[in-house]
Amino acid sequence: MNYTRRIGLRCYSTASPSTSHFNQRITSLKNAPGPTKVDDALQLFDEMLLRQPPPSIFQFTQLISVIVKMKQYSTALILFKQMRLMGIPTDLYVMNISINCHCQLNHVAYGFTLLATIFKQGHPPSLATYTTLIHGLVLADRVFEAVELFKKLLKDKLYDPDQVMYGSVINGLCKVGHTSKALELLRYMESGSCKPDVIEAAKMLIDMEEQGVSPSVATFNILVNSFCKQGSVKDAELAVQAMVRRGLNPDVITYNALIDGYCLRGEIGDAEKVLDGMVKRDIVPNIITYNSLINGYCKKKQIDKARHLFQDIQDKGFIPDVVTYSSMLQGLYDSGNPAAARELFNEMQAKGQTPTVLTYGILFHGMCKNSQTTDALALFHSLGSNELMKDIVLYNILIDGSNKCGKPNLALDLFDELLLKGLKPTVRTYTVMISVYCQGGLFGKANDLLRKMEDNGYLPDSVMYNVIVQELLKKSKCQEAENFLEEMINRGFMPDSTTFTMVLHLIPNVGKESRMRTIIQKLTTVERKDGRILNLTSRLVP
DNA sequence: TTAGGGTTAG
Numbered sequence: 001m002n003y004t005r006r007i008g009l010r011c012y013s014t015a016s017p018s019t020s021h022f023n024q025r026i027t028s029l030k031n032a033p034g035p036t037k038v039d040d041a042l043q044l045f046d047e048m049l050l051r052q053p054p055p056s057i058f059q060f061t062q063l064i065s066v067i068v069k070m071k072q073y074s075t076a077l078i079l080f081k082q083m084r085l086m087g088i089p090t091d092l093y094v095m096n097i098s099i100n101c102h103c104q105l106n107h108v109a110y111g112f113t114l115l116a117t118i119f120k121q122g123h124p125p126s127l128a129t130y131t132t133l134i135h136g137l138v139l140a141d142r143v144f145e146a147v148e149l150f151k152k153l154l155k156d157k158l159y160d161p162d163q164v165m166y167g168s169v170i171n172g173l174c175k176v177g178h179t180s181k182a183l184e185l186l187r188y189m190e191s192g193s194c195k196p197d198v199i200e201a202a203k204m205l206i207d208m209e210e211q212g213v214s215p216s217v218a219t220f221n222i223l224v225n226s227f228c229k230q231g232s233v234k235d236a237e238l239a240v241q242a243m244v245r246r247g248l249n250p251d252v253i254t255y256n257a258l259i260d261g262y263c264l265r266g267e268i269g270d271a272e273k274v275l276d277g278m279v280k281r282d283i284v285p286n287i288i289t290y291n292s293l294i295n296g297y298c299k300k301k302q303i304d305k306a307r308h309l310f311q312d313i314q315d316k317g318f319i320p321d322v323v324t325y326s327s328m329l330q331g332l333y334d335s336g337n338p339a340a341a342r343e344l345f346n347e348m349q350a351k352g353q354t355p356t357v358l359t360y361g362i363l364f365h366g367m368c369k370n371s372q373t374t375d376a377l378a379l380f381h382s383l384g385s386n387e388l389m390k391d392i393v394l395y396n397i398l399i400d401g402s403n404k405c406g407k408p409n410l411a412l413d414l415f416d417e418l419l420l421k422g423l424k425p426t427v428r429t430y431t432v433m434i435s436v437y438c439q440g441g442l443f444g445k446a447n448d449l450l451r452k453m454e455d456n457g458y459l460p461d462s463v464m465y466n467v468i469v470q471e472l473l474k475k476s477k478c479q480e481a482e483n484f485l486e487e488m489i490n491r492g493f494m495p496d497s498t499t500f501t502m503v504l505h506l507i508p509n510v511g512k513e514s515r516m517r518t519i520i521q522k523l524t525t526v527e528r529k530d531g532r533i534l535n536l537t538s539r540l541v542p
Numbered sequence: 543t544t545a546g547g548g549t550t551a552g
Contacts, residue, residue: 061544068545096545131546138547167547221548253549260550291550298551326551361552393552 022048022055026062038075041066045079049086061093073101092118096128103136111136124158131165138172146172160213161189167219174226182223189213217243221253228261233270236261252278256289263296271296287313291323298331306331322348326359333366341366357391364394368401376401377410392423400432403439411436427453431464438471443480462493469495473502482515489523 025044029037045063048055060083067076080098084090095118102110111133118125130153137146150169153159166189173182190212220243227236236258240250255278262271271293275285290313297306310328314320320328325348332341345363348355355363360380367376380398383389395418402410415433418425425433430453437446446468450460460468465488472481485495485503495503507517 056544058544063544065544091544093545098545100546126545128546133546135547162546164547169547171547216547218548223548225548251548256549286549288550295551321550323551328551330551356551358552365552397552 019055019059022051022059026059026066029063029066038067038070038072042075042079045082049082054086054088057089057091057094060088061097064097068097068101071104073104077101092123092126092129096126096132099129099136100132103132103139106140108133108136108140108142127159127162127165130159131168134165134172135168138168138175141175143172143176163213163216163219166213167216167222170219171222174222177230179223179226179230182226186215186219186223189215214246215243215248217248217251217254220248221251221257224254225257228257228264231261231265233258233261233265233267250278250281250283252283252286252289255283256286256292259289259296260292263292263299266296266300268293268296268300268302287318287321287324290318291321291327294324294331295327298327298334301335303331303335303337320348320351320353322353322356322359325353326356326362329359329366330362333362333370336370338366338370338372357388357393360388360391361393361397364397364401368397368405371405373398373401373405373407373410377414390421390423392418392426392429395423396426396428396432399429399436403432403436408436408440424456425453427458427461427464430458431461431467434464435467435471438468438475441475443472443475443477459491460488462488462496465493466496466499469499470502473499473506478506478516482519485516485519489519494523 022044029041029044032040041063045060048060048063064076064079067079077098080090080094083094095114099111099114102108102114115125115129115133118129130149134146134149137143137149147169150161150165153161153165166185170182170185173179173185220239223239224236227233227239240254240258243250243254255274258274259271262268262274275289275293278285278289290309294306294309297303297309306328310320310324325344328344329341332338332344341363345355345359364376364380367373367379377398380389380394388394395414399411399414402408402414411432415425415429418429430449434446434449437443437449450468453460465484469481469484469488472478472484485499488495503516503520507520508514
């Protein structure tokens with residue numbers, strides 16, 4: 001009996017020829033760069049599935065992880081299903097990876113269904129299960145629920161959150177702009193979450209020794225990125241200093257965040273300095289680093305510098321991706337070179353980079369701005385049944401372009417077309433259409449559309465109000481303009497500088513009654529802390 | 543080291 005068991009164990013733990021064969025192929029797949037990677041993985045999966053006895057669940061999971069890393073989430077889920085159908089058992093790893101795939105596909109609900117399955121099978125979920133779900137909720141813009149789930153886990157004290165879970169929650173808080181709450185959580189995390197309720201002398205010593213969970217580079221990167229996105233690169237630099245003080249080394253993602261932050265502010269010189277700094281510290285820039293810089297140059301109208309860098313990185317062996325090309329396209333159109341842009345667009349396709357909706361958005365916008373609206377429309381319609389034809393943003397761009405080039409009828413046609421396709425107009429769509437109607441003097445139609453929009457559950461935003469007021473003022477419809485102006489202010493929107501200037505010109509000299517003046521005065525009058533009333537436009541409005 | 547968090551373009 002003992003002997004048999006020992007033999008059995010031995011057979012099991014020694015790798016069979018086929019096992020090591022699969023191990024080798026999985027390892028080489030992991031490091032393979034090639035475009036056939038997914039196909040090769042699928043081929044290997046089929047072979048493994050047919051092998052008798054089947055390879056271990058460990059090998060299957062390893063292989064499917066390769067697919068997941070390539071963001072082929074639906075494929076990964078299909079493979080798991082095939083495994084189940086072939087009777088290969090499922091474990092918590094498989095469940096967690098599946099939950100992650102559902103979350104990445106924006107199906108958090110399925111993720112929670114799998115959580116229920118884990119419970120039903122009688123196994124406790126792991127910390128990773130919950131982290132995945134929290135991250136899924138954040139991805140689905142359900143940050144409030146993510147935070148609630150996190151709080152519940154803290155309260156139940158079944159798990160001690162780790163770096164990764166804290167990171168996910170901090171990421172969620174940053175995403176909705178609650179950077180200060182995120183910082184608070186970071187400090188809480190460092191202080192150590194579990195405070196003792198009862199003190200003894202010995203335990204107190206242990207507690208004093210006890211550290212909280214230390215934030216990792218990834219956690220700091222979330223904060224660095226968040227500060228950069230909201231424009232405060234100085235705070236981001238402080239966060240970097242804080243991470244260095246804790247002995248963490250900024251990585252390429254940290255530097256990329258800073259570079260992008262400076263580029264967004266148009267401070268290219270500082271971005272270049274960061275690049276120099278990272279190279280000096282032996283951190284190798286990647287395509288994302290260069291994309292930010294190219295985008296920065298384009299935004300600053302330094303198209304020559306952008307072109308130079310574009311060429312330079314290719315000489316270094318980098319392959320421009322769809323983001324690189326899109327930025328370059330934008331730069332070329334903005335610098336009034338539609339011919340070069342079009343050439344580059346053809347080049348990117350020839351080199352196997354597939355344009356995305358964003359690329360087409362840049363392309364169509366650029367074409368419209370360079371008096372090629374008809375060409376843009378032709379290209380758009382040549383996309384045929386492509387999914388991109390169903391993107392409302394592209395319609396918004398093309399409708400706006402048609403209107404601006406003096407072809408309101410094309411704009412109307414496009415609007416009908418998108419409704420026929422069952423696409424849902426956005427506030428932006430309505431805004432453009434309302435300005436089409438207003439410019440044509442069709443204020444009744446504009447009003448109808450506005451009402452229809454509100455019936456559909458959308459409220460006008462600041463842009464829409466400004467457009468309406470400006471159009472009304474252009475057509476000397478002062479009474480209506482005043483109504484809308486009052487409404488927008490009551491809803492907490494401010495007139496933009498164009499609207500403001502137009503309104504100021506219409507205010508009569510002192511002495512004459514003016515509703516417009518009353519509105520503007522109310523808007524620009526603030527009560528100071530000492531109770532004094534201050535009018536911000538006292539020099540402009542008599 | 544078979545699972546979970548961080549980077550780029552309208």
